[in-house]
Amino acid sequence: xxxxxxxxxxxxxxxxxxxxxxxxxxxxxxxxxxxxxxxxxxxxxxxxxxxxxxxxxxxxxxxxxxxxxxxxxxxxxxxxxxxxxxxxxxxxxxxxxxxxxxxxxxxxxxxxxxxxxxxxxxxxxxxxxxxxxxxxxxxx
Amino acid sequence: xxxxxxxxxxxxxxxxxxxxxxxxxxxxxxxxxxxxxxxxxxxxxxxxxxxxxxxxxxxxxxxxxxxxxxxxxxxxxxxxxxxxxxxxxxxxxxxxxxxxxxxxxxxxxxxxxxxxxxxxxxxxxxxxxxxxxxxxxxxxxxxxxxxxxxxxxxxxxxxxxxxxxxxxxxxxxxxxxxxxxxxxxxxxxxxxxxxxxxxxxxxxxxxxxxxxxxxxxxxxxxxxxxxxxxxxxxxxxxxxxxxxxxxxxxxxxxxxxxxxxxxxxxxxxxxxxxxxxxxxxxxxxxxxxxxxxxxxxxxxxxxxxxxxxxxxxxxxxxxxxxxxxxx
Numbered sequence: 001x002x003x004x005x006x007x008x009x010x011x012x013x014x015x016x017x018x019x020x021x022x023x024x025x026x027x028x029x030x031x032x033x034x035x036x037x038x039x040x041x042x043x044x045x046x047x048x049x050x051x052x053x054x055x056x057x058x059x060x061x062x063x064x065x066x067x068x069x070x071x072x073x074x075x076x077x078x079x080x081x082x083x084x085x086x087x088x089x090x091x092x093x094x095x096x097x098x099x100x101x102x103x104x105x106x107x108x109x110x111x112x113x114x115x116x117x118x119x120x121x122x123x124x125x126x127x128x129x130x131x132x133x134x135x136x137x138x139x140x
Numbered sequence: 141x142x143x144x145x146x147x148x149x150x151x152x153x154x155x156x157x158x159x160x161x162x163x164x165x166x167x168x169x170x171x172x173x174x175x176x177x178x179x180x181x182x183x184x185x186x187x188x189x190x191x192x193x194x195x196x197x198x199x200x201x202x203x204x205x206x207x208x209x210x211x212x213x214x215x216x217x218x219x220x221x222x223x224x225x226x227x228x229x230x231x232x233x234x235x236x237x238x239x240x241x242x243x244x245x246x247x248x249x250x251x252x253x254x255x256x257x258x259x260x261x262x263x264x265x266x267x268x269x270x271x272x273x274x275x276x277x278x279x280x281x282x283x284x285x286x287x288x289x290x291x292x293x294x295x296x297x298x299x300x301x302x303x304x305x306x307x308x309x310x311x312x313x314x315x316x317x318x319x320x321x322x323x324x325x326x327x328x329x330x331x332x333x334x335x336x337x338x339x340x341x342x343x344x345x346x347x348x349x350x351x352x353x354x355x356x357x358x359x360x361x362x363x364x365x366x367x368x369x370x371x372x373x374x375x376x377x378x379x380x381x382x383x384x385x386x387x388x389x390x391x392x393x394x395x396x397x398x399x400x401x402x403x404x405x406x407x408x409x410x411x412x413x414x415x416x417x418x419x420x421x422x423x424x425x426x427x428x429x430x431x432x433x434x435x436x437x438x439x440x441x442x443x444x445x446x447x448x449x450x451x452x453x454x455x456x457x458x459x460x461x462x463x464x465x466x467x
Contacts, residue, residue, distance in 0.1 A: 059283060060281040
């Protein structure tokens with residue numbers, strides 16, 4: 001099951017060339033671009049791990065691509081996304097975020113049914129990967 | 141670390157000549173390189189070897205573009221440079237220009253200059269250097285990285301020095317991302333030579349070793365004129381004569397730093413000029429405010445003959461200090 005989230009979630013995965021263009025757009029807006037990765041794709045897992053520091057004061061996408069490629073090398077089968085942070089006063093939040101790498105196989109989620117209070121049911125979802133493997137050993 | 145934006149940044153990089161036209165003349169006209177070189181000639185005094193190298197680079201980039209139009213292979217040339225020369229010969233100034241020039245020629249994408257020294261690249265403990273160096277390199281991507289006094293990166297007397305690590309990362313990026321970044325090293329000639337002797341990898345990756353010659357007296361005078369015009373001052377006729385003598389004496393003294401010494405001399409002349417006006421009191425007109433006269437220069441210790449304390453240590457005799465600045 002292909003997981004989608006963030007900006008461009010309705011599009012096929014971006015090529016490097018397209019990523020560079022998006023990063024250039026971010027830099028032109030004065031946003032700081034950061035790289036985040038995770039192997040827990042649950043939709044409510046909002047806070048991914050950050051790879052290095054957010055990159056302030058960069059002028060060109062080449063610097064970010066350098067870091068992104070080193071992240072891809074370190075985590076070849078994790079989810080990786082780029083986030084752009086707008087530090088303008090009163091905004092100060094992430095304004096753009098898109099996935100730039102995903103594992104080759106994404107097994108998807110199972111529906112978890114829990115019986116509570118007699119015949120009531122609670123539903124939730126759980127990723128097959130997180131269920132079967134500990135952190136760091138998933139998507140190998 | 142300082143990041144310097146070049147004023148031409150908004151200008152689009154030189155566009156290539158109309159496809160198929162093929163004549164060098166039209167390509168040259170379209171690229172605006174001629175303007176650029178003329179401006180360089182106007183604003184930089186002397187420095188013949190530097191200018192001729194810039195001209196060569198400009199020509200190569202232009203021809204490469206034409207080759208590309210005809211479908212010939214045109215691998216981007218390596219443009220890492222090393223500027224060596226005595227203090228005050230314009231290494232930093234030219235580096236800043238270089239960012240502008242390469243941007244206009246369409247070789248670098250952004251045209252900003254990131255000026256760093258050892259402190260910005262080398263960390264203080266194990267594992268600190270690599271991220272620090274990479275951080276600087278990332279900021280310089282798309283522009284020019286200027287490493288002043290680069291020989292401090294390598295300290296042979298301490299084999300555990302982290303400078304070597306910074307050099308290795310630099311080398312790797314210089315090799316792999318040639319079209320993203322131009323690295324310019326600068327420093328005094330003899331020390332740079334020693335630095336390259338002990339880092340042959342660095343030396344071979346730098347295609348352009350450019351020597352900055354010392355300025356002659358005539359060139360220094362023209363530099364002084366340009367500086368004064370910049371600051372909206374000028375010499376009167378007598379002061380011009382005196383300044384020529386000043387230069388002759390100063391050049392024979394130790395610690396002469398070419399254009400930097402000229403700037404210092406002018407700054408001190410401005411101090412004396414100001415205190416002279418203040419001491420005279422009364423009305424001042426525009427003429428008096430912009431004119432530096434012979435006495436302003438003659439008060440210098442260079443003329444008093446105490447050669448050893450001249451220049452940087454040369455405090456004007458009649459410095460007027462406002463009382464509010466005293467402790």
